[in-house]
Amino acid sequence: MRGELIARWGEPHRRYHDLDHLRAVLAALEPLIGQAPDPVAVTLAAWFHDAVYDGVPGADEEASAALAEERLPGCGVAPALVAEVARLVRVTAGHSYEPDDANAAVLCDADLAVLGSPEPVYRAYAAAVRQEYRHVPDELFAAGRAAVLRGLLAGPRLFGTEPGRALWEGQARENLRAELDRLTPGSAG
Numbered sequence: 570m571r572g573e574l575i576a577r578w579g580e581p582h583r584r585y586h587d588l589d590h591l592r593a594v595l596a597a598l599e600p601l602i603g604q605a606p607d608p609v610a611v612t613l614a615a616w617f618h619d620a621v622y623d624g625v626p627g628a629d630e631e632a633s634a635a636l637a638e639e640r641l642p643g644c645g646v647a648p649a650l651v652a653e654v655a656r657l658v659r660v661t662a663g664h665s666y667e668p669d670d671a672n673a674a675v676l677c678d679a680d681l682a683v684l685g686s687p688e689p690v691y692r693a694y695a696a697a698v699r700q701e702y703r704h705v706p707d708e709l710f711a712a713g714r715a716a717v718l719r720g721l722l723a724g725p726r727l728f729g730t731e732p733g734r735a736l737w738e739g740q741a742r743e744n745l746r747a748e749l750d751r752l753t754p755g756s757a758g
Contacts, residue, residue, distance in 0.1 A: 685737020
């Protein structure tokens with residue numbers, strides 16, 4: 570199973586959602602995992618959350634969740650744990666969850682930790698995301714990406730866990746505002 574997942578994460582068309590992203594998410598889980606009621610489910614969901622990646626938001630997460638539902642039972646994983654892993658993978662489609670959903674908060678914070686990276690790392694992330702959407706014309710990409718960034722910035726917080734906020738919130742907001750300014754020169758991003 571691990572070999573299959575690593576092969577999927579290493580597919581040549583990936584520019585951001587690749588093995589480096591998987592490693593980063595797993596590393597970002599370390600300071601957060603104590604917040605999760607079910608750390609095993611969260612860790613398995615991290616491994617599966619972008620296992621299928623074709624650059625189709627929503628469909629990729631659904632296919633990744635289906636892959637977990639298909640493969641995990643054959644590894645002896647209990648049905649309730651499989652269901653929780655698949656649910657968590659689906660949550661990463663929009664990073665939207667109930668306030669008391671600590672498993673989802675931990676997974677989503679780890680997935681979004683890149684937003685709070687040092688500025689050069691963030692710029693590399695943004696460039697890699699652009700490469701994954703290289704088939705989208707520049708104007709359309711800029712408009713869509715700007716809408717995503719505005720949506721993120723509009724919320725009261727980017728991270729659902731206290732450790733996530735302490736580690737990444739301030740830098741993430743700076744990075745998002747700077748990228749929005751680059752995408753929409755002359756606007757008051």
